[in-house]
Amino acid sequence: MRLGKTIGTVTLVQPHATMRGGVLRLVVPLATADLAAGDGPAEPLVAWDDLGAGDGQLVAFSEGGEAAQPFRPLDKPVDAFIAALIDHLDVTS
Template structure:
């Protein structure tokens, strides 16, 4: 699981029928440096399936890879990243 910051929303003109009506967010994964506010610790943006209602600037926990589709088991959905939690506060020890 990774932590990321929501920077936008994605709108699809066509999609797989199993994800019709889904909400997609553009999220920047953050490393430890990024969590401390540094621009150096920000990764490449990824598209994340979101059922939690996150908005721009929200910090979220991202489940990616095979675990991203686990909440939908036994239904199969073509998802690579899933918003697993909205984070209220993050504390990074030096």
Template sequence: MRIAKVIGKVTLSRSVPEFQGAVLKLAVPMMLSDIENDNTPLDDLLVVYDELGAGQDNYIALSEGGEAAQPFYPDMKPVDAYNAAILDTVDIRYRPSK
């Protein structure tokens, strides 16, 4: 699971039947340095299936790959990324290296 930031929404004019009524968001995975510096890189964009209603600039926890399709089991949906949680806060604490 990775942290990502929602930067937009995706609108489809036509899609596969499994996406009927789906809400898709455009998100960018965030590195620790991006979160600390409030930087939003635009080099690794993902289309995320969102049933939770994440808004613009929300941080989300996303699952990818085969795990992204698990919430729909036994139905099959062709998703590569799924919004598993909307994060209210991200608290970063450092552990001293040994």
């Protein structure tokens, strides 16, 4: 599980049948050093969102094979999944 910040939405012209009921969001992964600034230098990735994250929302996301596990036994073609919306985060060094 990693932390990231949503920066936009991906629109599909013709989505796969299993892609209904949620949104694809662009998420920038954040390293520990980036959390205080709220922005990171990492390249954004596409994550499935059925929680309703907004632009600029801090989120926790899962990647890889674990990202598809919440949808079993159905197959959903996702590589990253937003698992939590983070309202507040205290970072101490």
